[in-house]
Amino acid sequence: MGHHSCNQQKVRRGLWSPEEVEKIIHYVTTHGYGCWSEVPEKTGLQRCGKSCRLRWINFLRPDIRRCRFTPDEEKLIINLHALVDNRWAHIASHLLGRTDNEIKNYWNSWIKKKIRKPLSTTIATEAVATTATSSSSTTMSTIPSSLDTNEL
Structure with a gap:
């Protein structure tokens, strides 16, 4: 299987703080996304890469519609x-x-x-x-x- 660094270190779980959200938005808009496991390391977030990826894809992407389904x-x-x-x-x-x-x-x-x-x-x-x-x-x-x- 692949390498999962979040299994080996203390990572934060649960709700995302506004500061964490700001960090991931700033990083992805500046550098784009590629290797999600590098995002926590480069931003200083104590989250695993999978958590960062899911947060971006499901909540933070600018093209997401947040209205009711028609x-x-x-x-x-x-x-x-x-x-x-x-x-x-x-x-x-x-x-x-x-x-x-x-x-x-x-x-x-x-x-x-x-x-x-x-x-x-x-x-x-x-x-x-x-x-x-x-x-x-x-x-x-x-x-x-x-x-x-x-x-x-």
Whole structure:
């Protein structure tokens, strides 16, 4: 496996301070991004490179849209999900300014529940009808044929 320096040293976890955010923004806008494991070393951040990369990609990039999903975006996500399933990065490539993580979270929090809600009520109704039909036929089929109906 690769070298993970954050496993070997004390790194800060949890919320990012405004100073840390400022450092990473300044570094990336000045130098660009390349090797994320060098970012903490060169900026003095006590974070691992993966943490810096995720912070930049999911929150700090200037082209990220921070507004609600539009109905058109939601339809596009549903259609693309039907085609490519959970390939969030591929879906995100069709939605400018949206991250794969944001789309995945939106799917799991809202869209999946919205899609399943009408289906679950339909399935539940069909299940009740099927159960009622099968239970009456089951009751009749559980009576042994060797018994005479006069004996009951």
